[in-house]
Every structure is written in structure tokens, then in C-alpha cells.
Amino acid sequence: MKSPAKTPQRPTFLLVLGKSSRSFLAMTPLLLGVMGLVGLFQVLVTPEMLASLFQDNPLLDTLIGTLSGAISAGNPIVSYLIGGELVEQGISLYAVSAFILSWVTLGLIQLPAEIEVFGGRFTLYRNILSLVFTMLIAGATTLTLQLLT
Secondary structure (H helix, E strand, O other): OOOHHHHOOOOOHHHHHHHHHHHHHHHHHHHHHHHHHHHHHHHHHHHHHOOOOOOOOHHHHHHHHHHHHHHOOHHHHHHHHHHHHHHHOOOHHHHHHHHHHHHHHHOOOHHHHHHHHHHHHHHHHHHHHHHHHHHHHHHHHHHHHHHOO
């Protein structure tokens, strides 16, 4: 007579919690470094500095807005405040919408942490797609607003 097949045991909650805690503690120095860099960029990069980059060319402004937002990644609420300041200074909606989108979706400062957590291949694909779609959505948003007003 055959013995019944053993069913694999599911890990207990405490075992999973312990593994997750150890993983988080191992990543803590990297996360603290990323948070520190984001904080420095939020303090050092002013709306006036950003406004001086733009050229009143929709395509070039969209590209500059995307790249400057990707470099100065941070909290989405802060991006709306900076975007409002840029609009008040006469920067095109192409640049401002690209800046806000890339501020939130791209993040060159966060790349090391993202690669550590998700892997290099996923991070590369996600950032390339975010770059392309940020520029497309910024253009579509501006054109839509121009049609509505």
C-alpha cells in the first residue's frame, strides 16, 4: 500500500514576516541614500533655475521638461507646486506637463534602488517606456487643453 502524497507546507506568517524584515533592513541604507538625494534636489533646484532651461520650442521644451523632471524626481505634490510656478513664469504647457509627468514616473536618482528591488531589465524597460509615454502624454495633454480653451 502506498503512503499518501505529502502536501507542501505553506510558510507561516511569522517566517514570511521575518524574511521580509531582513530584506527591508538590507535595503535600508540604499533607501536612505535615495531619500537624501531626493531631498537635496528639492532644496537645490529652484523653479527659476528650471525656467531658465526652456526655449519656447514645443518639441525641445517637451524634451527638456522630461529630462529635468527625471533628474529632479520627488514627491508629486511638490511637482504640482513647481509646475504652477513654471506656468506663472510663462513656460509652455508642453514643458510643464512633461516635467510633472517625468517627475513622478521617471527617477534617475532612484535607479539604484529600483534595480536592486526589481532588477535591471525591468527597470530599463519601465524607464524607457515612461520616457516615451511621458513625451507623448505631455503633447496630447497640451493639445487637448488648447482645443478646450
